[in-house]
Amino acid sequence: MIEIRHLSKTFGRKPAIDDVSFVAEDGRVTGFLGPNGAGKSTTMRTALALVRPDRGQALIDGENFARMRSPMTAVGSVLNPRSAHKSRSAYDHLCSLAQMNGIPESRVKEVMDITGIAQVAKKKAGTFSLGMSQRLSFAAALLGDPRNLILDEPVNGLDPEGVKWVREICRYYASQGRAVLLSSHLMSEVALTADDLVIIGKGKIMETTTVSHFIEEHSIDSIRVVTPQPDRLTAVVTTMAGASLQPDPRRTDLPEQARAFRITGIPLTTLADLLAREGVVMYEFRQEQVSLEDAYLALTHGEAEYRSRTPGEVPRPLASPGRGTPADGRTAIGRTAGNPMGGGR
Ligand SMILES: Nc1ncnc2c1ncn2[C@@H]1O[C@H](COP(=O)(O)OP(=O)(O)OP(=O)(O)O)[C@@H](O)[C@H]1O
Missing domain, CATH: 3.40.50.300 (P-loop containing nucleotide triphosphate hydrolases)
Structure with missing residues (x-):
């Protein structure tokens, strides 16, 4: 021991x-x-x-x-x-x-x-x-x-x-x-x-x-729904006691008019029946589990001493024309932002 x-x-x-x-x-x-x-x-x-x-x-x-x-x-x-x-x-x-x-x-x-x-x-x-x-x-x-x-x-x-x-x-x-x-x-x-x-x-x-x-x-079940009728979906879900709906930022190849949501607090079959009855059009409908890794990251968020950022989050220094700077003023992320993975000590 x-x-x-x-x-x-x-x-x-x-x-x-x-x-x-x-x-x-x-x-x-x-x-x-x-x-x-x-x-x-x-x-x-x-x-x-x-x-x-x-x-x-x-x-x-x-x-x-x-x-x-x-x-x-x-x-x-x-x-x-x-x-x-x-x-x-x-x-x-x-x-x-x-x-x-x-x-x-x-x-x-x-x-x-x-x-x-x-x-x-x-x-x-x-x-x-x-x-x-x-x-x-x-x-x-x-x-x-x-x-x-x-x-x-x-x-x-x-x-x-x-x-x-x-x-x-x-x-x-x-x-x-x-x-x-x-x-x-x-x-x-x-x-x-x-x-x-x-x-x-x-x-x-x-x-x-x-x-x-x-x-x-921490394993909370949620349902991911993609619909071209976000207002109708929101109206239906908000009538259900205990259900909540949040936009899902992972927009994987969605048609322009479609929006993705995560819905919790309602069984999959109940939601499926309800949306079918109300005639809400869906492009995607599936149950997902919050991964343990997500739950752990949410718990330790703010506790990490060394946090990495994605290249898009790293502020780009203003490009000044000069050697190695593309003519249109774009900066090369890899060269200017350091190691995007960060993390080491
Ligand atoms: N010998 C040392 N001298 C000075 N600071 C130290 C020393 N050892 C650890 N630290 C600091 O103490 C803190 C805890 O470090 P520690 O190595 O225990 O963390 P860790 O959880 O094992 O991290 P990692 O997963 O990166 O190994 C860090 O801020 C580290 O920089």
């Missing part, structure tokens, strides 16, 4: 985490979800005594990591896929970790098989792709057959088979009664893997719940 109790840490003047508390229970995968810079890594690194907190404490099976006699059997961690010495082979890297921690060499072979890197055992870690490096990090984490796993964005750089494998490893360890704490900024990934959910934004815990409860709470 991993217990995070009232952890706070400020770097310089900036609080990275502020009074963070939650428990990753045995036998469950706990998804630790938050946008970039939310404080996930700081929390995990504090639990592993790599960051000293200003306040609070983190306990693994009731013990402080820094005071553990046999840390590798208590907790395995995947923090940085490129942590192995570049000029060492994967095998030598794992052997030296095993030796330092009193783990038999036979376990090195086992974890290489489990993580699928046995074939590249003699290759230098520096030549590994990001995905292979991530597998090597996992091999190191599993060496001590740990009772707990702390995994910081473990699917980064993995191919679909690797992503599925991480999911299976997490589920397998949880099924054995161990605690798995898994960070991600992708709700879709966490929803497929985790039982419990801790959502963090700007260093503060925003929600602790279970994945199934989050799905139940």
